[in-house]
Every structure is written in structure tokens, then in C-alpha cells.
Amino acid sequence: MAKPAPTETDIHPLLQNRWSGRAFDPDRAVENIKLSALAEAARWAPSSMNAQPWRFTAVLREQDPSWRSVIDSLAPSNxxxxxxxxxxxVVAAKTHFAEGKPNRWAAYDTGAAMMALSIEATAQGLMVHQMGGFNPEQLRKALALPEDWELLAVAAIGYQLPKESVPAALTERELAERSRNARETFWLNPPI
Structure with a gap:
């Protein structure tokens, strides 16, 4: 289901078509080559001092016994x-540089890696929905993740259901027109 953003200025179609839907096809697995492409896109994201602080843990529904633990860590609405x-x-940032100094740009850099991953997902015909609604300590314990990883998000990744197969509970949200704040609210100078 295409849902391009109603932009004020033409932008690249990959950016225009990226959106965070919720209607995933539960019967369609993501091919390993596509998952590898997502990792490669994230790998080439920019980072302060080339530290590449992002850390990802992919939990596959059909293969990973920790799947239920990740779902249980999510907010009920997710x-x-x-x-x-x-x-x-699971999206995390390693909070210190290799020599032990704090990396205050770790979350920013990890966000850049997730954007690269999300755009590649769009190019591959996949959908990514990032969530901040989760219990980080429950998730850290369930997956035995290191203490120096700041858990930032959990992203659902997969193929979108066809429009006619979207469950009734999701139809209104999935079909609603996309919207954004006016540029003037964040682009302060010069006016465009």
C-alpha cells in the first residue's frame, strides 16, 4: 500500500514513501539478503570520529526463543x-568510545544509522516502524545486553499487508492521511 508524503517541495521518492505503518504481513518472512542490505546501509551511516556506536540485535519471530520476551517488553499499545x-x-548505542571516554553523540549517530536502515528498507519494499514504547531494563535483562548500551528503540520490520487485508482495528490509522508540522516550526533561518 503506497502512502507517499504530501510534500511542499519535491524530495527523493524513497524519502517520500518511507512511513511507519503497523499492518505487517505475518506470513511473509524477510529474506536474509534483504536483512543483510539493511545492516550494510546502517554500517555506512556517518558517525562522530567514525566510532559507529550503533548496536543492533535482530530477533526473528520464527527462529528466536527470545521473541516473546521482546514483545512482552513493549508497551501494550504496541x-x-x-x-x-x-x-x-533492538536499537542501542554504545555510550563510550573505545578508549573509555563518554560518547555524547552516540544516540545521534545511532539515529543516523536507523535512518539509513529505514531508507534501505523502503528501497527493498519493506516497512520499518520504530517504537520508543518499551521497558528498557526488562529488555536488557531478557536479552542479556551490556550495561554500556543505551537502549533507544525497538523497530518492527517486515512486509506490509495489502490494503484489503489490513485488520479492522488498524484500518483508520493505516489509511489516514500523513501529516507533518509546518517547516517554519523547525527551520528557523533563513525562511524558505
Whole structure:
């Protein structure tokens, strides 16, 4: 289901078509080559001092026994729809440089890596929905993740259901027109 952003200025179609849907096809696995392409896109994201602080843990619904633990760590409002995605990606940032100094840009850089991953997903015909609604300590314990990783998000990744197959509970949200704040609210100078 295409849902291009109604932009004020022409932008690249990959950016225009990227959106965070919730209607994942539970019967369609993501091919390993496509998952590899997502990792490669993230790998080439920019980072301060080339530290590449992002850390990803992919949990595959059909293969990983920790799947249920990741779902249980999500906010109740995310659990139902996210459980249909074939991949849940735990997104974290390593908070210190290799020599031990704090990396205050780690979260920013990890966001850049996730944007690269999300755009590649769009190019591959996949959908990514990032969530901040999760319990980080529950997730850290369930997956035995290091203490120096700041858990930032969980991303559901998979193929979108065709429009006619979207469950009734998601139809209104999935079909609603996309919207954004006016540029003037964030682009302060010069006016454009």
C-alpha cells in the first residue's frame, strides 16, 4: 500500500514513501539478503570520529526463543500489531568510545544509522516502524545486553499487508492521511 508524503517541495521518492505503518504481513518472512542490505546501509551511516556506536540485535519471530520476551517488553499499545512483524530490531548505542571516554553523540549517530536502515528498507519494499514504547531494563535483562548500551528503540520490520487485508482495528490509522508540522516550526533561518 503506497502512502507517499504530501510534500511542499519535491524530495527523493524513497524519502517520500518511507512511513511507519503497523499492518505487517505475518506470513511473509524477510529474506536474509534483504536483512543483510539493511545492516550494510546502517554500517555506512556517518558517525562522530567514525566510532559507529550503533548496536543492533535482530530477533526473528520464527527462529528466536527470545521473541516473546521482546514483545512482552513493549508497551501494550504496541504489542498486538508489532507481534505480526517477522523481525524486531533492538536499537542501542554504545555510550563510550573505545578508549573509555563518554560518547555524547552516540544516540545521534545511532539515529543516523536507523535512518539509513529505514531508507534501505523502503528501497527493498519493506516497512520499518520504530517504537520508543518499551521497558528498557526488562529488555536488557531478557536479552542479556551490556550495561554500556543505551537502549533507544525497538523497530518492527517486515512486509506490509495489502490494503484489503489490513485488520479492522488498524484500518483508520493505516489509511489516514500523513501529516507533518509546518517547516517554519523547525527551520528557523533563513525562511524558505
Amino acid at each position: 504489542q498486538t500489531w508489532a507481534s505480526q512483524a517477522p523481525i524486531l530490531l
